[in-house]
Amino acid sequence: MSTPQYSVIVPAYKEARNLRPLVTRIFAALRRIDSPVPAELVEVLVVDDNSRDGSVEEVAALQREGYTVRIIVRTTERGLSSAVVRGFQEAAGDNMLCMDADLQHPPEYVPQMLAALSPHTLFVLGTRYAPGVEMDKDWPLYRRVISSGARLLALPLTSASDPMSGFFGIRKEAFLKARALNGAGFKIALELLVKAHVPRGALAEVPFSFGVRAEGESKLTGKVMIKYLEQLAELYWYQFSWLVVLAAVLVFLVFVLLLRALWAPVDGAQSKW
Numbered sequence: 015m016s017t018p019q020y021s022v023i024v025p026a027y028k029e030a031r032n033l034r035p036l037v038t039r040i041f042a043a044l045r046r047i048d049s050p051v052p053a054e055l056v057e058v059l060v061v062d063d064n065s066r067d068g069s070v071e072e073v074a075a076l077q078r079e080g081y082t083v084r085i086i087v088r089t090t091e092r093g094l095s096s097a098v099v100r101g102f103q104e105a106a107g108d109n110m111l112c113m114d115a116d117l118q119h120p121p122e123y124v125p126q127m128l129a130a131l132s133p134h135t136l137f138v139l140g141t142r143y144a145p146g147v148e149m150d151k152d153w154p155l156y157r158r159v160i161s162s163g164a165r166l167l168a169l170p171l172t173s174a175s176d177p178m179s180g181f182f183g184i185r186k187e188a189f190l191k192a193r194a195l196n197g198a199g200f201k202i203a204l205e206l207l208v209k210a211h212v213p214r215g216a217l218a219e220v221p222f223s224f225g226v227r228a229e230g231e232s233k234l235t236g237k238v239m240i241k242y243l244e245q246l247a248e249l250y251w252y253q254f255s256w257l258v259v260l261a262a263v264l265v266f267l268v269f270v271l272l273l274r275a276l277w278a279p280v281d282g283a284q285s286k287w
């Protein structure tokens with residue numbers, strides 16, 4: 015078997031029933047005659063947080079059928095973003111893609127997303143905010159509102175149109191540049207866009223329609239949303255702390271100038287004496 019050059023990272027918690035359709039559809043897309051990426055160069059890496067729902071057995075069955083898929087089972091950590099970071103650390107390929115297990119990210123887009131990465135295009139983002147893209151009409155209204163609100167709050171941090179997306183790819187060298195990854199919450203794409211300092215010219219966007227979950231339940235809870243607000247505060251500080259320092263220096267200078275202006279006439283008066 016050739017060494018994988020492309021790794022598809024799938025964070026998964028209790029997704030046993032989605033893994034087979036996900037993996038078989040990814041490889042079916044890669045085996046199409048018009049796929050820009052050969053299936054033999056791709057691995058799928060599932061990062062599971064000890065789901066104990068048959069995910070390990072499902073991956074073993076897929077391996078026996080010849081699919082290049084492996085699973086990491088974490089027993090001491092939990093969380094979507096940290097699972098993705100672990101997957102990127104363990105990936106064999108230099109071109110790495112992250113996607114949900116639940117088929118909300120269409121597996122048929124995997125070849126195109128992987129092929130978009132290159133030494134010049136360090137980040138590829140699956141975006142739901144592009145002309146002509148429609149949200150699945152079954153996606154609940156409250157999720158649309160949360161997603162749009164979260165996106166608006168993040169827009170000053172990045173030029174990407176959908177920093178909330180969980181469907182994105184990054185080159186290994188860009189990932190290794192990102193220091194002090196927090197890995198909390200759900201928004202690892204946003205954190206990587208900010209901390210890997212991906213320039214606008216090295217970012218490609220691929221519009222896609224976000225579907226509804228195939229099986230199981232979303233793990234997005236109120237706690238995850240609070241984590242997002244904490245993460246935003248950290249990223250704003252990371253990105254804009256120099257502005258705060260600049261503002262402090264300016265305030266100090268204005269203060270000094272004011273003091274001088276206030277004291278100057280008195281000094282003048284004293285010198286006459």
Ligand SMILES: Nc1nc2c(ncn2[C@@H]2O[C@H](COP(=O)(O)OP(=O)(O)O[C@H]3O[C@H](CO)[C@@H](O)[C@H](O)[C@@H]3O)[C@@H](O)[C@H]2O)c(=O)[nH]1
Binds near residue numbers: 062179181
């Ligand atoms: N390993 C691991 N995986 C997890 C965990 N929590 C969630 N996942 C996996 O992460 C993927 C997304 O989780 P969902 O719970 O399905 O998220 P969602 O509500 O559909 O949110 C998605 O859409 C958002 C856009 O609105 C995205 O921002 C988000 O990243 C995610 O893709 C799924 O494959 C799920 O199994 C966890 O604690 N550990």
